[in-house]
Amino acid sequence: MTTHDRRYVIIGNGVAGTTAAENLRKNDPNCSIHLLTNEPYPLYNRVSLPRFLQGVIVEQKVMIRDFAWHEQRNIQLLTETFVTGVNTDERVVVTDKGQYLPYDALLVATGGWANPLLVPGAQDAKHIYNFVTLDDTKTIIERMLESRTALAYGGSFISYELCDGFAVRKLDTTWLTRGPYWLRNCLDPNGGEVIDNIAKKFGVEVIHGDEIESVIPKNGVPSYVKTKKGREIQTDMIGIGLGITLNTSVLANTPLEIRQGVVVNEYLETNVPGVYAAGDVAEFYDSTVNEHHTMGTWDNAMAHGRIVALNMAGGQQPYLDVPTYTSPLFDVNIAVVGTAESNNPELVSVALREPGEKGNENYRKLFFRENKLVGVLMIGSPKGRKKLVEIVKNQQVLETAEREALLRLK
Numbered sequence: 001m002t003t004h005d006r007r008y009v010i011i012g013n014g015v016a017g018t019t020a021a022e023n024l025r026k027n028d029p030n031c032s033i034h035l036l037t038n039e040p041y042p043l044y045n046r047v048s049l050p051r052f053l054q055g056v057i058v059e060q061k062v063m064i065r066d067f068a069w070h071e072q073r074n075i076q077l078l079t080e081t082f083v084t085g086v087n088t089d090e091r092v093v094v095t096d097k098g099q100y101l102p103y104d105a106l107l108v109a110t111g112g113w114a115n116p117l118l119v120p121g122a123q124d125a126k127h128i129y130n131f132v133t134l135d136d137t138k139t140i141i142e143r144m145l146e147s148r149t150a151l152a153y154g155g156s157f158i159s160y161e162l163c164d165g166f167a168v169r170k171l172d173t174t175w176l177t178r179g180p181y182w183l184r185n186c187l188d189p190n191g192g193e194v195i196d197n198i199a200k201k202f203g204v205e206v207i208h209g210d211e212i213e214s215v216i217p218k219n220g221v222p223s224y225v226k227t228k229k230g231r232e233i234q235t236d237m238i239g240i241g242l243g244i245t246l247n248t249s250v251l252a253n254t255p256l257e258i259r260q261g262v263v264v265n266e267y268l269e270t271n272v273p274g275v276y277a278a279g280d281v282a283e284f285y286d287s288t289v290n291e292h293h294t295m296g297t298w299d300n301a302m303a304h305g306r307i308v309a310l311n312m313a314g315g316q317q318p319y320l321d322v323p324t325y326t327s328p329l330f331d332v333n334i335a336v337v338g339t340a341e342s343n344n345p346e347l348v349s350v351a352l353r354e355p356g357e358k359g360n361e362n363y364r365k366l367f368f369r370e371n372k373l374v375g376v377l378m379i380g381s382p383k384g385r386k387k388l389v390e391i392v393k394n395q396q397v398l399e400t401a402e403r404e405a406l407l408r409l410k
């Protein structure tokens, strides 16, 4: 029988970790909560970083919590503290500052770190940037203010957001992707063209199907990049969006099941008693598609944080949400709902491209497994998105004609 108040340790103070801490405290005034992060800040809004990059909002608007908020709730926030190991037998977390923090329940909410550019010349050149943290954003802004040309590299959301930031700050911007079009796992050539047209309207030079072979630095900064197809692209800075590697390394030497992320069931519990995972790093069981997957979205991480807090305190609440990613890009909105995977052979899809507002086009693609809607991708008008989310959530059975009608649902 436990003779002490319950002890919770949370690795990662992003939206998943901080939401979990907040809810643990709401449900139990006596427990101890340690919330650990290697970053120097309390929770800030990563979703706002692109607008901070563009100069549309100031840094204070990016912050969500301050240190006082944690003190008022008796949440021990340990910033600039890197967790170096976890011992699940002894139930203890070890940090780079020599702390040993015992836990009754542990939450791994470590998110992911950006993949670096690994080509000749890149290590010797300054001004090659990832775009994940507030500190990344501040350094990119500093460099943008003294640059004339910029290259955004990659086919991810992050690369498009970098491209958007460079172009809005009036840099001569090139956007280079290895694939045939942006977001190749969700889109198709038609949808890719819709996106390209939006970027081109903002003066971006778009190049697909090529990749950086080497970076040629001059005085330590990128002067130009050489591509595999022989292009030479002049640039003062390079923004990298080559995907994320989920932060599971801290769990090496534990019996936790790790695939792409930390594998958890619908209660966000791992295979080791007392250990949970939430947010980007969780490879969770999604009952709308009956399989495990990871999801890098703000809403998903926040919802995980709420549910996992209940379960860490002894509850049995399944995670049943439909993950949704919405983002403004240039002058349109993009939404990805559920499982929107063009490369998934088990899914069939229908798509519609039509004129939209501000000279842009609307593009909608719907993904079905058997006769149920499981994924939605929308570029442009968001009308009908909430209804489509409900249809995914309810796992409604649809006839072929009904599927086509969903393309025009408002």
Ligand SMILES: Cc1cc2nc3c(=O)[nH]c(=O)nc-3n(C[C@H](O)[C@H](O)[C@H](O)COP(=O)(O)OP(=O)(O)OC[C@H]3O[C@@H](n4cnc5c(N)ncnc54)[C@H](O)[C@@H]3O)c2cc1C
Pocket: 011, 012, 013, 014, 015, 016, 017, 036, 037, 038, 039, 046, 047, 048, 049, 050, 081, 082, 083, 084, 109, 110, 111, 112, 131, 132, 133, 158, 161, 247, 250, 278, 279, 280, 281, 295, 296, 297, 298, 299, 301, 324, 325, 326, 327, 328
């Ligand atoms: C630029 C950008 C724009 C985005 N835009 C959108 C958007 O428009 N819409 C949307 O839905 N989503 C967006 N996202 C994704 C969204 O922000 C993430 O899905 C969400 O923030 C993930 O939250 P999390 O709590 O799981 O992890 P994170 O926010 O990644 O937090 C994890 C924290 O754990 C820390 N950590 C990791 N390992 C350790 C360790 N060993 N010791 C100590 N600390 C550690 C990390 O440094 C980090 O601070 C965007 C992301 C970025 C980077």
